[in-house]
Amino acid sequence: MPINHSNSSIAVLLPCYNEEVTIGKVVRDFRKALPSSVIYVYDNNSTDRTAEIAESEGAIVRKEPRQGKGNVIRAMFEDIDADVYVMADGDDTYPADDAPDMVAKILDGYDMVIGDRLSSTYFQENKRPFHNFGNRLVRGSINHLFDAQVTDIMTGYRAFSFTFVKTYPVLSRGFEVETEMTIHSLNNNLRLFEMPIQYRDRPEGSVSKLDTVGDGIKVMSTIFRMIREYKPLPFFGGLGLLIGIIGLILCGGVTYEFAKTGLVLHFPTLIGAVMLVITGLLLIIAGIILDVMAKNDRKTFIIDANKFAYIERCNSN
Structure with a gap:
């Protein structure tokens, strides 16, 4: 049953590690797109001014000492209570303008809304060919095994319901957490909605934290483990x-x-x-x-x- 739209609380979750180049703009963009939301920046042991800049822009900054995106998301889901959660990265690759539509879908009763990069500009904007190949490989494997048609398995731009956040067991420690979320949702037949978004590559001066080979191995091992457990x-x-x-x-x-x-x-x-x-x-x-x-x-x-x-x-x- 959808919850009351007018009284709904919205939390914007931004896991960050050394994003001083972009975090200020990201916070401002989400503040403009979702004026009534509370923006949380979880600083994952940054060595630059990420936390300072985010706080100066009005975000609530918290520290997560356990390194890895999965650990940050686990802390966020445990600490924060809201009716709707919007999760994005602090690298300014996801447009905040799409957030209100994602929130609306959650309020209409969906458990998770996926910001689909691959149907729009991802393959043109992303200059890393192995990342593109990895996305196709992971998508094909999971859709085949779970008889699904999810386009973007690994996107970091998502919206969640309160029920999803409080019942989802975050097991992964790193970037493979997005893949784990998708498999968990498909296995439990949750209500998913994919929304195409305009992905853009990192701006000049912003450095990716992804390790193509290392994170790819982790993602594939996560798929292997979850197939073993779920199938x-x-x-x-x-x-x-x-x-x-x-x-x-x-x-x-x-x-x-x-x-x-x-x-x-x-x-x-x-x-x-x-x-x-x-x-x-x-x-x-x-x-x-x-x-x-x-x-x-x-x-x-x-x-x-x-x-x-x-x-x-x-x-x-």
């Missing part, structure tokens, strides 16, 4: 089926030799084949058990989400 039956069942088929093929060869000669000529092959078949069966059984547990986790999540939605409605009334 255990396809993951373990498929692996078990593959190993079991290899074992059966090897068993078939030994059986054929025995039928022709009356002798088992390759005992090591027979033992290994039987072990492969047993391993395959165990993996399939493990997949079935973990799938039941994953479904129970989704039921628990729905119950918790309903509780927070009830609390939100009571507070808004």
